[in-house]
Amino acid sequence: MLECFKDMREGIALLKRFLVQRAYTRKLILWAQEDGVISALEKSGVFTAQGYLSALETGLGYKMQDEARRRMALVLLDFLEESGRLKAMPSREAMRTYAVVPDARLPEPLSFTDMEMMESVLESKTAFLDRCIERAGGFLRGKDYLYDFDGSRMVDAGEAWDRFLGNYEFNLAREFLAKAMSADVADTARREIMDLCCGTGHGIEAISRSRPDAVITALDFTDTLRPIALARAASSGARVLWPSAVWKGFGHGLPFEDSRFDMALFSCGDPYIRQEEREAVYAEIKRVLRPGGVLGAVAWGYPDKQRRHIRNSWVRLGVYIHDFAESVCAGWQGFHDIDETVRMARRLGFIPANPFFDDFYMLDTAVWTFKKPEAARRG
Numbered sequence: 602m603l604e605c606f607k608d609m610r611e612g613i614a615l616l617k618r619f620l621v622q623r624a625y626t627r628k629l630i631l632w633a634q635e636d637g638v639i640s641a642l643e644k645s646g647v648f649t650a651q652g653y654l655s656a657l658e659t660g661l662g663y664k665m666q667d668e669a670r671r672r673m674a675l676v677l678l679d680f681l682e683e684s685g686r687l688k689a690m691p692s693r694e695a696m697r698t699y700a701v702v703p704d705a706r707l708p709e710p711l712s713f714t715d716m717e718m719m720e721s722v723l724e725s726k727t728a729f730l731d732r733c734i735e736r737a738g739g740f741l742r743g744k745d746y747l748y749d750f751d752g753s754r755m756v757d758a759g760e761a762w763d764r765f766l767g768n769y770e771f772n773l774a775r776e777f778l779a780k781a782m783s784a785d786v787a788d789t790a791r792r793e794i795m796d797l798c799c800g801t802g803h804g805i806e807a808i809s810r811s812r813p814d815a816v817i818t819a820l821d822f823t824d825t826l827r828p829i830a831l832a833r834a835a836s837s838g839a840r841v842l843w844p845s846a847v848w849k850g851f852g853h854g855l856p857f858e859d860s861r862f863d864m865a866l867f868s869c870g871d872p873y874i875r876q877e878e879r880e881a882v883y884a885e886i887k888r889v890l891r892p893g894g895v896l897g898a899v900a901w902g903y904p905d906k907q908r909r910h911i912r913n914s915w916v917r918l919g920v921y922i923h924d925f926a927e928s929v930c931a932g933w934q935g936f937h938d939i940d941e942t943v944r945m946a947r948r949l950g951f952i953p954a955n956p957f958f959d960d961f962y963m964l965d966t967a968v969w970t971f972k973k974p975e976a977a978r979r980g
């Protein structure tokens with residue numbers, strides 16, 4: 602089936618049918634009903650976000666004192682509002698109140714043809730979402746995380762990540778990004794590219810397809826996924842360097858000298874950075890880029906309430922669903938605010954060059970390029 606979508610425009614057209622978003626909006630609303638969320642809220646009448654958290658804590662035993670679980674529940678609140686299951690009375694943001702919409706209609710199930718299409722093209726994404734949503738109720742009540750990256754919780758975590766990360770949508774985003782990055786960097790003989798948080802090597806594959814001459818330095822904070830990345834790198838024919846220096850992860854300096862790389866790919870790693878460390882992580886990436894070099898990131902932005910950045914409701918719902926589901930993975934911090942990302946990039950002296958389009962599905966908010974100025978500013 603994937604062969605049918607070699608052309609990116611066809612792929613984008615497929616993603617713009619919002620199959621996953623439609624199917625999983627229905628699924629997550631049903632989950633919220635079955636887990637008791639909707640009836641706990643019905644009992645609360647009109648409630649604030651704080652009242653919502655208290656209702657879930659007292660009514661359902663959700664552990665709302667825990668930061669990761671509280672955040673996950675708040676993502677669900679935004680999802681329920683966006684999907685029309687809750688109505689918000691938008692007074693001032695801090696005093697926003699909500700009420701359950703009686704008899705709100707569920708989105709229609711996908712047609713047989715759409716379901717077949719989703720299962721054949723996006724199964725590796727939906728299988729992951731299914732497992733995460735299945736864990737959601739238990740996790741919110743205090744059960745352990747489902748997946749992590751160091752393999753301490755599950756023996757086959759590497760394979761599970763690999764299948765999920767290799768889904769059609771992410772591959773398309775990486776391919777789009779690799780092309781956008783190349784277009785942003787003046788041609789030089791050398792192509793030193795860092796793949797930060799390389800995971801199981803899907804980024805290596807995307808880079809080597811768009812830049813067969815690249816020398817890719819692949820870095821991650823754990824070796825657990827390395828065997829899969831090594832195999833993928835070997836079959837793609839990419840020239841990859843695997844630094845022996847240990848990197849302990851976000852919050853620690855990158856083990857490279859200044860201005861070492863022409864480009865940095867940072868795909869699907871951003872939502873694992875804690876807010877307080879985020880600026881330092883990007884400052885480090887900037888340090889190791891040469892002047893004129895470019896950082897390309899794949900990371901959804903969290904839908905803004907004002908709907909200035911993300912207007913399309915299916916895109917918004919899709920981001921909420923993803924954020925909610927992946928919250929059951931250890932280390933997940935959630936998608937970051939779009940304005941904050943742009944402000945941070947500017948503070949650091951990057952030139953944001955985000956190829957934003959109006960209704961391009963996830964490419965609206967998920968693909969970022971930031972350029973380090975030719976004449977590097979101080980800091």
Ligand SMILES: C[S@@+](CC[C@H](N)C(=O)[O-])C[C@H]1O[C@@H](n2cnc3c(N)ncnc32)[C@H](O)[C@@H]1O
Binds near residue numbers: 804868
């Ligand atoms: C969702 S995977 C993305 C992997 C890969 N870049 C891709 O696009 O397929 C997230 C990556 O972030 C890394 N990661 C998670 N938490 C991290 C941390 N605290 N410090 C550094 N890297 C981390 C993981 O090892 C993993 O490679």
